[in-house]
Amino acid sequence: MNGNLGTPRSVIVVGAGPTGLLLAGDLAAAGVPVTLLEKRPRKISNLSRAFGVHARTLEQLDARGLADPLIATGDTITGLRLFRRLTLDLGTLPSRFPFLLITPQYEVERLLERRARELGVDFAHESEVVGLRQDDTGVDLAVRGSDGTVVTHRAAYVVGTDGHRSAVREAIGLPFPGVSVIRSLILADVRLAQQPEGVLTVNGAGDAFAMIASFGDGWYRVMGWNRRHEVSDDAPLDLDEVKEITRRALGTDYGMHDARWLSRFHSDERQAPKYRVGRVFLAGDAAHIHSPAGGQGMNTGLQDAANLGWKLAAAVQGWAPEGLLDTYEAERHPVGKAVLRSSGGLVRLARAHSPVLRAVRALVSAFVNMAEPAQRKALAQISGLGYKYAAPRGSHGLTGTRIPDVALKSGRLHEALRGGRFVLIAPAGSYEESGDRTNRLTVERWAGDRRTTVLVRPDGYVAWAAENADATAVETALTAALGH
Structure with missing residues (x-):
């Protein structure tokens, strides 16, 4: 050290x-x-x-020049299918990365x-x-x-x-504090004789659930559980049990063989x-x-x-x-x-097993599939794009929100954020930084004729915004966010 x-x-x-x-x-x-x-x-x-690497995480990695190299290591999927009925279309995400990266x-x-x-x-x-x-x-x-x-x-x-x-x-x-949500999960790295249809295969049937994801090098990660066989993390696990769970959940074990690693764990919810x-x-x-x-x-x-x-x-x-x-x-x-x-x-x-819970699951799936606002809300939460931080009363509506990778005269916002500084996006000719904050602030211009002035935090969320702001308003906002 x-x-x-x-x-x-x-x-x-x-x-x-x-x-x-x-x-x-x-x-x-x-x-x-x-x-x-x-x-x-x-x-x-x-x-x-x-x-899985979600869209908002890829945006953060893009702001560090790492998203494209990471995407090259895996595969992307634009649709998530849950419970056999619920389908989420990731291709509609308002992001440069409208997909889930499997890597x-x-x-x-x-x-x-x-x-x-x-x-x-x-x-x-x-x-x-x-x-x-x-x-x-x-x-x-x-x-x-x-x-x-x-x-x-x-x-x-x-x-x-x-x-x-x-x-x-x-x-x-x-x-x-918290609880154990799933008392017994299995993990395995295996080879498959038959290749699954997609990069990510997931389903639950009866008392079993299984997911298969590709490493991209001929090995596959299998995760699953069997409600009727919940044992401690240190209980022995063999490939036959992994095959059985996979067949029950997915209808086939894809000719699983040559397991290089087998493990059990339990899943908690704690904070x-x-x-x-x-x-x-x-x-x-x-x-x-x-x-x-x-x-x-x-x-x-x-x-x-x-x-x-x-x-x-x-x-x-x-x-x-x-x-x-x-x-x-x-x-x-x-x-x-x-x-x-x-x-x-x-x-x-x-994990729903009672008729009532299964009926609820079917209703939820049907509602999210048919109702566009519900679909957007589910996508925003799972992808991480929809989270908003609290803003002072009376703030501009953008304050506290994640800002997309907008076009600037110099390029893209995520590129401007790679310096780790605040980025002030201002209309052409409206503000020139002349103080001693250049190590904390980058001033950029909109690629178009937008008149909104936006101060973007280093993590890509809006610290302050205003329409047609004069130099005094901008300087007040900068002082509040960055000091003198």
């Missing part, structure tokens, strides 16, 4: 999964000294559970780790957090290395992105009551875990990181407006709760 851990104006991120990697990279890109601690040895595992989590991690290393993140593997103390000026973190030696390091802030068994969450005394305690924050699975329905877990964690990174950088660098760090929990906790509710609802409908 280098001196970053000993500096009072640095950040320590604990946990090198997708959330921690994105966050650490964003901090480093902003010039903040950051160290990423990971309990495991350096290795990107192919045993990850996440397989394993380790591909996401590879890209994010490469970016973090290139930006100068200090990685410390085989480093386990064993204690934490904080005061008004910083956090002392006790870390046990691979040789068993415990060393205490100090930083301005610490973020726990260390999963559902988070040592950071435990150290700050936060509970993790920490707070995402911040003093100078310590939680993000990703350390803050919330969801059922696998809808594939929103990893995506929600990456959105947490995108929200928190620029705010922490502003605080470390001394220009954060009063209360900025509090907005992380205020904005992201409700999103985590909404994902918990929606993914839990999907899995409960998928």
